[in-house]
Amino acid sequence: MEDTIAAISTTTGVGAISIIRISGSDALEIVNKVFTKDLTKVKTHTINYGFIKNKEEKIDEVLVSVMKAPKTFTCEDVVEINCHGGIATTNKVLEVLLENGARLAEPGEFTKRAFLNGRIDLLEAEATMDLISSKAESARKISINTLTGETSNLIKKLRSELIAIISNIEVNIDYPEYEDIEVLTNDSILPNVIEFKTKLEEIIKKSEDSKVIKEGIKVGIIGRPNVGKSSLLNSLIEEEKAIVTDIPGTTRDIVEGNLILDGITLNIIDTAGIRQTNDRVEQIGVERSLKIIDTSDLVIYILNNNEKITYEEKELLEKIKDKKKIIVVNKIDLENKLDKSLLDNYIEISVKENIGINKIKEEIKRLFNIGEITSNDMTYLSNARSISLLKKSLNNINESIDEIKNSSPIDIVELNLKEAWNNLGEVIGETYTDELLDELFSRFCLGK
Amino acid sequence: MNYEVIVVGGGHAGCEAAVASSRKGHKTLLVTGSINNIATMPCNPSIGGSAKGIIVREIDALGGVMGEVADKTLIQMKMLNYAKGPAVKSLRAQADKITYPKEMLKLLNEEKNLTIKEAMVEDLIVKDNTVYGVVLDNEEKITSNIVILTTGTYLKSDILIGNTRTRSGPHNEKPSMHLSDNLKKYGFKILRLKTGTPPRIDRSTIDFTKTKREDGDKKYYTFSHTNPPVYNIDNQQPCYLIYTTEETKKIIKENLNKSSMYGGLDDITGVGPRYCPSIEDKMVRFSDKEKHQLFLEPESLYYDDIYLQGFSTSMPKEVQEKMVHSLPGLENAKILRYAYAIEYDAIYPTQVKPNLETKVLNNLFTAGQINGTSGYEEAACQGLIAGINAALKLEGQEPLILKRNEAYIGVLIDDLVTKGTREPYRMLTSRAEYRLLLRHDNSDLRLREYGHKVGLINGEKYSKFIEKKNNIEELIRKIKETKIIVDNEKRRIGTTVYEYLKNPSTNLQNIIETYNLDLKYNDEVIEEVEIQIKYEGYIKKIEREAEKMLKNEEKQIPEDIDYDKVPNLASEARQKLKEVRPLNIAQAIRISGVNPSDISILLIYLRKHYNE
Structure with missing residues (x-):
């Protein structure tokens, strides 16, 4: 089976x-x-x-x-x-x-x-x-590398608290005649288990709230009209979601596309071209675009290789100075008119000729430390996996609380606690089976 | 003179091995250093304990003798962990150190295929990696088809007291000087282990008014599944509880460097058990603890030694005097035998196969402390399995290998041969992942059939088992059919007894009495049925987990596999697999350092190269 x-x-x-x-x-x-x-x-x-x-x-x-x-x-x-x-x-x-x-x-x-x-x-x-x-080696990493260091430490701490409860029960069972070990009853372990449950719930919430996992990374594409924002979006997400025309100002609403990059969802937002305009509808679009700059986690700022940089564009460069950003020079298949000396770090692409798109993806990965692992989807999935293991542990804990309240023998109560502990161990890739024995011998003074 | 089986060593492992092999009809020789020391208990005067008591039940279920002999000679009996759950209840008997070995010797003498010889074995007769008998210290050779080594702590053993190291077995007995060197010569890797024993005190010099009395249970129990109890519950010997004092702590701290382990000797290599530290170890490791618990346990009705449990030490004798006199009630106590530590040789147990035959030499079996374990029960159960498997090998039959979901014995042997050990291995319930299945109450249901199949359980022992089994089935059937209409407070119940019993607060015996149900069965049957029904959900869950493991046990690994040819294995996994040479995938999974991805790789390799 x-x-x-x-x-x-x-x-x-x-x-x-x-x-x-x-x-x-x-x-x-x-x-x-x-x-x-x-x-x-x-x-x-x-x-x-x-x-x-x-x-x-x-x-x-x-x-x-x-x-x-x-x-x-x-x-x-x-x-x-x-x-x-x-x-x-x-x-x-x-x-x-x-x-x-x-x-x-x-x-x-x-x-x-x-x-x-x-x-x-x-x-x-x-x-x-x-x-x-x-892939054996990277598969091993997959299971453990996706939780942040902070969460993983929290889980280690949780596990050590749980093992303290378990080893107390175990020592009562394996050394029953020791009077100086606090005799555990269901009543005496209940507060500990409930306290543990609260902490576990907090971590689950934290993991679920983790922005990158839940919402992905918000990427705003900005630039003057007709520099190729929508085309870039399309080639990034490889489907025709945004309408692409050569009439400046076609994109008036914010179009979203999703790209899964090594399991992390990128929510790509194509803004209306940023340009001083009197057109009422487009005006709203520009305002929203500026807002997007503030709310997105990453800004991809596109400039046109074929045109001289404008005053507005320079101003925008200033606006995104402190943001996480990628500056992209599009249309490198056309004649260079752009003064690139103004830019210190940029990626040259041509959406039309499909040049350099991958460089953008690589840069995103670099900026957000996404995946040492190249196999698709694993990162997100292992987060799903971690969360599901945390939830399994929580179920175990809830069951054990019911059992404590029903006066089940402590040996039965412990079954669920141990399973919770094992599930937590799987989250961080720890399956060291002698841990419990080590704990028993290091914490309690026993012997003939 | 040629024997079919030679057992070397007359301790608890040796006795079981010798009895099993001779009862199975094989001409067996038991060689012991001293007939007077057969089945002695050189350390604590008790048999059983948490998990260990279940092992004794398992030995009995399979047809071993430890349980029966303990039943006949016990002076106190307790059921431990009674309230902590069905799986962890376990018996412990205070056994009489005089009558236990006597009863065992009597039993051995009655075996018609068994000869006992007093001698020291110093070498083996070996040809082409196969053993053909033993060589004694007077160079006499005795041939046999199979040799079982159960040498206990006698391999190159040293007694350590303070700054003295003396080559000697326990209690000044003669050790085997050369056997472990010879084993090394044949290719065994040797492990140095250490254990200790506390001082024995003259009963008449103890003031028991300063102690707390601990009595045996007021209910009859036996390790045996067949025999009725022969002791009198009203005539059990008490134990006594005391605590160490501030003064004890002070004495130990002041004299710490005189202990063999803390500077008295600088050549100690033996690894001691963590679960059984000396009193000075406890004081050092748990220095914030004010006091430590000690038990005064009677060793026998026939002499005055009191065993001071919890006080093992390797301090010099004069310090031991001071330490003992610092204890309440022992101010004027006379030490009859001083505590000591003992170092001895063992083999790395990963050199042994699950049938307990060694991988290094064919037809050589090992059991007990030589395999790195500690404890009478751990030794006895290995002896039994080695004896049974030696006989089965002679008969050309498949070996008896118990699984981890079937017996503590299975857990113990699998742990040893799969994970090895670095310290003397003691059984603990925490080592058994399926312990809910490995209960005191169902040891016969788990193992009696195996005992019958190998020929050690026959006659009354078997028929009584069959009767119990039938009664259990019958009772379950009946309570599934019997309905409780209203309870004794006139509340409507309207369910079957079976369903009603699942409620944690119910009790089958009470239900039967309250409702005058016509279900007349003995306590054992009622208890078994109650546990099976009450914990059905949990038991099923554990059984499902065990099934997963069993599925992997079915995936055999061919004996001739060359791990160097399996591509992509992690190097640690490759090395461990080569060392352990697991029989199947389940065992491979349990090896530390072998990861799931290594298992995948191994499975794929096996499928590629050994199927179709």
Whole structure:
């Protein structure tokens, strides 16, 4: 009985439908917990319409394919959820699945299972297998590098508090005759567990609130009309969301596009061209653009290689002096008229000729320290993974509190505490199993 | 003279090994340094304890003898952790240090396939990495198909008291001088370990009015699954509780550099157990603690030694005198035997396979302290498994390897052969990840069938087990059918007893009495049924986890795998895998330093090279 894995199996941010694949012996049971229809009663290889819900809240309207073992890709029970609600919703659906018992799949893990279960032959699997092997090291990092140092320290601290409670229970069990060890009763551990719960809840909130994870990075593209802001946006997000014309001032509203860069969502905002104008509608656009500069995390400021720098542009350069910014010189395929000596750091591109776009992406990554890891989506997903593990721990803690209140024996109470501790350990990649014993021996004075 | 099995050492491991092998019909020789010292208890006068008591039950369930002998010779019995949960209840007996070895010797003498010989073994007969017998200190050779080493603390052992180091076994017995060097010569890696024992005090010189009396339980218990109790609950020996004083602390601090471990000797290499520190260790490591708890435990009804539990030390004798006299009630106490530390050789247990045969020499098995463990129960259970597996090997049968979800014995052996140990290994409930399954109450349900299958559980022992098992099934069936209409406060219940029992505040015995239910079963059956139903949800959850592990146990790793040929393994993982040579993926996962990605790589390699 392998554990059940889940992952978004389509490229995120591209295409209208995202598919989440779940594979493993509990696949049906897990999806059934969050689906509006009873999937245990449906036939294999059917598609089912309904909603994914988190408790009572409906998250997305979906189609769910049920494929029971062995005639599936992995030879295990497989469920696929077709989500319609865009990347944020899809991620939310995945999180709910992880909270309900699925584990986030490692890169290539579905293929690995297919191979190990004899579903695909070596030739088909070779590429993936090599990828898994060579990515082994980065996969190890993935699980631990996504939480900020601060959060990770908080979790370490939480774990050590929890292990103190657990080892107190353990020492009572393993050395029952020691009178000088405080005898733990359910009443005496309850305040500690409740205090622990409060702290855990705080961290979950903190993790969820973490701006980068939840909202991504707000990127504002600014520049005079017709320098190629919308074109750049389009080539960044590779779809025609903004309307591109050669008439200056076409973009009057702020257009948003999403780009997933190593798992971090970039919300790209294309502003109306900044230009002194008397046009009423456009005037509002300019005001909003200036506002965007203030509220965005990163400004991409585009200048036209083919035109001399204007007074307004110089003024704008001054305005963004202290911001996190990337200065881009577009249209380098055309004749240079721009005095680049005014700029100290810039990237030369041509959207039309598709030159230098990747340099912008690289610079964004550099500025925000996104991903030493190159495999797509993992960063965001491991955050989802971390949060789901934190939530699992919280569930364990809640259960243990119920058990304490129901006067369950301390040994039973401890089961959930230990599971919470293990889940927290997984968040930060600590699986050192002798930690508990070390704690026992270092904190308590025992012996013959 | 040729034997099928030679057991070297007559301690708790050796006795179980010898009995198992001879009861399985194999001509067995037990070689011991001294027949008078067979199955002695050189340290604490108790058998069982948290987790250890469950091991004794497991030994009994499989057909070992420790439990029966302890039952016959105990002078106090307690059920530990009674209120802390079903999985952690465990028996501890104060065993009589005179009658326990006597009973064991009597039992050994009754085995018709077993011969006992007094001699020291100093070497093995080895040819082509296979053992063919033993060589005694007088150079006499005795041949056998299999040798089981259960040498305890006797390999090159040194007694340490203050600044003196004396080559000697416990209590001035003769150690084996050359066996560990010879093992090294054959390729074993040798580990130096250390343990200690507290002073023994003359009972008549203790003022017990200054102590707190600790009595045995007022309920009958046995380690045995078959035999009725033979002791009298009203006639148990008490233990006594005292605490160290300010004066004790002062004496230890002033004399610390005289302790063998703190400067008295500068050539100590042995690693001592963290869970069993000497009193000076405790004073140093927990210096902020005002006092430390000590127990006065009677060693026997037949002599006056009182064991001072918690006071093991390697201080010189004159300091020990002062330390003991600083204790309440022991102001005028006479020390009959001084405390000492002992250093001894063991082998790195990762050189042993899960059947307890060594990887270095074929047909050589090891059990007990030589494998790095500490404790009578830990030794005995290994002895039993080594004895059974030696016999099974002679018979050409598959070995008995207990899994981590089946027995503490399985946890213990797997820990040793998979993770190794650097300090004397003691069993703790915390070591068992599936401990909810490894209970005192269900030891027979877990292991009796194995005992039967290997031929050690027959006749009454087996039939009583079958009867209990049937009764349990019958009772569960009945309470699923029996409905409680109203409770004794006339509240409407309307559920089956089975459902009603899931409520934490209910108790099956009470339900049966209150409702006059026609369910007449003995306490054991009722307790078992109650635990199974009350904790069903938890038990199922743990069982599911265990199943995942078992699935990985099924994924065998071929014995001939060359880890140097597996691409991309992390170098630490590669080295550990080469050292441990796990039998299956589950065992590989448990090796520290082997990461999930290494396991993936290994699985893929196995699939590529060994399937289709």
